[in-house]
Amino acid sequence: MTSTLDAPSIAPPALEVDGVSAGYGQTTVLREVSLVVPAGSVVALLGSNGAGKTTVLRAVSGLLPVRSGTIRIAGRDVTGERAPRRFARGLCHVPEGRGVFRGLTVRENLVLQGAAGREDDAVERAVAAFPILGERLSQQAGTLSGGQQQMLAMAAAYVRSPDLVLVDEASLGLAPIIVDEIFGFLQQRAAEGTALLIVDQFARRALAMAGHAYILRRGRIVHGGPAADLLNAELFDSYLGGQAG
Ligand SMILES: Nc1ncnc2c1ncn2[C@@H]1O[C@H](COP(=O)(O)OP(=O)(O)OP(=O)(O)O)[C@@H](O)[C@H]1O
Numbered sequence: 001m002t003s004t005l006d007a008p009s010i011a012p013p014a015l016e017v018d019g020v021s022a023g024y025g026q027t028t029v030l031r032e033v034s035l036v037v038p039a040g041s042v043v044a045l046l047g048s049n050g051a052g053k054t055t056v057l058r059a060v061s062g063l064l065p066v067r068s069g070t071i072r073i074a075g076r077d078v079t080g081e082r083a084p085r086r087f088a089r090g091l092c093h094v095p096e097g098r099g100v101f102r103g104l105t106v107r108e109n110l111v112l113q114g115a116a117g118r119e120d121d122a123v124e125r126a127v128a129a130f131p132i133l134g135e136r137l138s139q140q141a142g143t144l145s146g147g148q149q150q151m152l153a154m155a156a157a158y159v160r161s162p163d164l165v166l167v168d169e170a171s172l173g174l175a176p177i178i179v180d181e182i183f184g185f186l187q188q189r190a191a192e193g194t195a196l197l198i199v200d201q202f203a204r205r206a207l208a209m210a211g212h213a214y215i216l217r218r219g220r221i222v223h224g225g226p227a228a229d230l231l232n233a234e235l236f237d238s239y240l241g242g243q244a245g
Contacts, residue, residue: 011039012075014164014195015060020069022059029055030219032069037164039074040193044206044227046240047216053199054096056216057166060197061093062086074163090163096172096199098149100156102142106133109141109152113159126155129185147178154185164195171202183209203240207231215239 015037023029029052037043045053058064060071062083071079078086093099100109107123114122127134130151136144141152150170157165167186171179179202187209190196200206207213210227223230223239230236 013037013072014039014041014074015197016070016072017056017060018070018072020056020059020066020071022055022064022066024064028067028219030059030066033216033219033221034069035214035221035224037195037197038212039163040190040195041212042190042196042198042210044203044210044213045197045199045216046203046206046213046230051216052219053216054168055219057093057095057168057197057199060166061091063093090160091166092157092160092162092164093166094153094157094168094170096168098146098153100141100144100149100152102140104141105138106141106144106152107137109156110159113156122156122159125159126152129155129158130181147174147181150174150178150182151185154182158189158194162194164197165189167196167198167200169199169201171200171205179205203236204231 013036017033017035020033021028021031033056035045045056047053055064059066062081066079070077073086073089073091076089078089101112104112110122110126111119123137132148133152133155136148141149144152154170170182183205186196190209198206198210207227207230213225213227213230214221215223230239
């Protein structure tokens with residue numbers, strides 16, 4: 001006989017955004033946005049400039065309070081929780097513009113994210129992923145090249161082995177070869193089971209990695225479906241016409 005303890009557990013989605021509205025001051029930017037990131041999966045959130053993609057990520061991580069709707073992380077309602085509490089639950093947000101502490105060294109940036117007593121692990125893991133960082137450990141993060149700063153931001157994000165990572169425009173302003181390296185890193189982490197919600201200007205590249213994709217237009221989700229469907233030329237042009245990559 002099988003007891004409930006023996007039954008296989010079905011993991012709740014890594015993230016559920018349910019009917020969320022949010023904005024800045026008098027302006028409403030997001031209107032009834034709903035999306036799901038299943039545990040261990042990669043989801044792309046795409047749309048034109050100003051559609052509200054960054055605002056969705058800020059609402060999810062608790063940097064912007066929502067006006068209505070619900071946000072659940074791993075099945076738990078976190079809508080009323082502040083950002084540090086959500087980060088403690090396994091969420092990580094790599095913001096547009098790198099998000100490194102520019103005045104600290106590379107080593108200090110990594111150690112800051114690591115668990116107490118395991119600082120060397122953080123540095124070792126980062127250097128294994130991006131060997132160039134090993135040559136720059138004593139350098140101030142603000143003096144790294146844009147690509148190296150993005151590598152540091154990515155490596156620092158993964159130090160605590162998060163369950164869900166929000167990645168905002170990781171490839172912005174970077175040379176294609178660096179973008180390949182950053183996306184290769186994300187792909188490996190995804191293969192290990194970290195859920196990802198990716199916002200990126202290179203729509204095709206994000207779609208190639210994602211299982212599912214949502215299109216945001218003027219603060220509303222206007223399409224959600226398998227990423228592979230959106231790679232189909234007709235759908236791509238109708239929703240993302242004019243977007244790079
Ligand atoms: N701090 C802010 N105060 C007021 N309005 C803001 C603020 N941040 C963003 N907005 C406005 O909210 C809307 C959505 O911006 P958001 O940055 O979320 O879009 P996006 O889809 O990420 O665009 P992009 O691809 O250009 O970064 C825009 O009209 C923007 O001007």
